[in-house]
Amino acid sequence: MKHALVLAPFAEPELVRLRKSLRVTYESWLDTRRLYDPEELARRLRDEHVAYLVVEGDFVFDDVMEQAADLQLIGVCRNGLNHIDLDAATERGILVVNAPGRNSIAVAELTVGLVLSIARRIPQADAFIKAGRWDDPVSGYLGFRGVELAGKTAGIVGLGAIGRMVAQRLAAFDMRLIAHDPFIAHDRLGDLPVKLLPLNDVLTRADYLLIHAPANEATMGLIGQPQLARMKRSAYLINASAPGVVNEEALTEAFQSHRIAGAALDVFEGQPLPESSPLLALPNIVLTPHIGGATIETVERQSAMIAEDILLTLAGKRPVRLVNQNAWEKRSRTAKDD
Numbered sequence: 001m002k003h004a005l006v007l008a009p010f011a012e013p014e015l016v017r018l019r020k021s022l023r024v025t026y027e028s029w030l031d032t033r034r035l036y037d038p039e040e041l042a043r044r045l046r047d048e049h050v051a052y053l054v055v056e057g058d059f060v061f062d063d064v065m066e067q068a069a070d071l072q073l074i075g076v077c078r079n080g081l082n083h084i085d086l087d088a089a090t091e092r093g094i095l096v097v098n099a100p101g102r103n104s105i106a107v108a109e110l111t112v113g114l115v116l117s118i119a120r121r122i123p124q125a126d127a128f129i130k131a132g133r134w135d136d137p138v139s140g141y142l143g144f145r146g147v148e149l150a151g152k153t154a155g156i157v158g159l160g161a162i163g164r165m166v167a168q169r170l171a172a173f174d175m176r177l178i179a180h181d182p183f184i185a186h187d188r189l190g191d192l193p194v195k196l197l198p199l200n201d202v203l204t205r206a207d208y209l210l211i212h213a214p215a216n217e218a219t220m221g222l223i224g225q226p227q228l229a230r231m232k233r234s235a236y237l238i239n240a241s242a243p244g245v246v247n248e249e250a251l252t253e254a255f256q257s258h259r260i261a262g263a264a265l266d267v268f269e270g271q272p273l274p275e276s277s278p279l280l281a282l283p284n285i286v287l288t289p290h291i292g293g294a295t296i297e298t299v300e301r302q303s304a305m306i307a308e309d310i311l312l313t314l315a316g317k318r319p320v321r322l323v324n325q326n327a328w329e330k331r332s333r334t335a336k337d338d
Contacts, residue, residue, distance in 0.1 A: 177193055215242035
């Protein structure tokens with residue numbers, strides 16, 4: 001039986017499916033708390049004759065593939081592929097599949113939770129009671145009076161899968177929805193109640209600025225000092241997308257100068273957040289430890305996607321979520337020549 005090495009979190013039912021057709025070694029990095037050194041990973045792929053490799057955060061570049069003569073497929077349990085050398089994989093006829101949308105629902109729901117936490121000051125109210133400070137019936141009512149979301153404006157930067165799900169959920173709160181996404185046209189919005197605007201207009205109108213832009217060269221530092229200066233002083237910024245899209249130094253300065261009212265962050269330029277970070281001392285800020293996609297359903301979803309594509313490949317069929325089409329064509333030509 002061919003060997004599959006699974007280094008990403010994987011649901012047990014999908015492991016059972018794979019084990020009916022493959023020899024499976026399962027070592028989730030969340031259990032081992034390690035990501036492989038490339039040389040060590042290459043050695044293991046070679047020595048264990050791994051045909052199917054499943055990763056989430058491990059880097060798989062050309063020098064790793066060069067030593068993995070039996071490697072046929074790399075399954076990536078995420079949407080982003082910046083840690084995989086796609087050109088090298090294609091050149092070697094190694095198929096690469098990923099798991100697009102695996103955590104979209106999870107991140108969208110966390111975003112809504114962060115908005116509610118800010119609007120109703122839920123974390124502060126919880127800490128207030130647990131600290132034993134609720135000593136009279138009205139102190140909580142007076143100290144934690146929040147605002148309602150109905151009638152407020154949510155400005156969404158990035159209207160991809162997650163941004164759209166956030167918009168759908170916030171529409172149920174009767175919020176006004178505006179968005180900026182240069183790659184989306186109005187005629188592609190369907191019945192989504194969102195008005196597309198230039199970025200500067202979204203910045204100036206939003207009561208809650210929600211960042212859902214992917215991390216790439218074009219978006220790094222997208223929200224910096226000039227952009228933050230355009231926001232309302234009463235506005236809040238929520239970033240559950242990617243570190244670097246929002247300039248942390250500029251955000252800290254905006255807080256300290258009272259340029260904006262507050263924020264909620266699930267991603268940071270340094271993770272874990274160092275104890276020296278000024279964000280820890282700022283008021284009106286909710287911080288979560290990069291848990292946007294941390295749900296049971298995310299693992300189930302990514303496992304089902306990758307398992308399906310591995311089994312299709314094993315049966316000689318094209319994977320559903322194949323990223324490098326040319327690798328499949330190369331494999332097909334090689335098979336015909338043989």
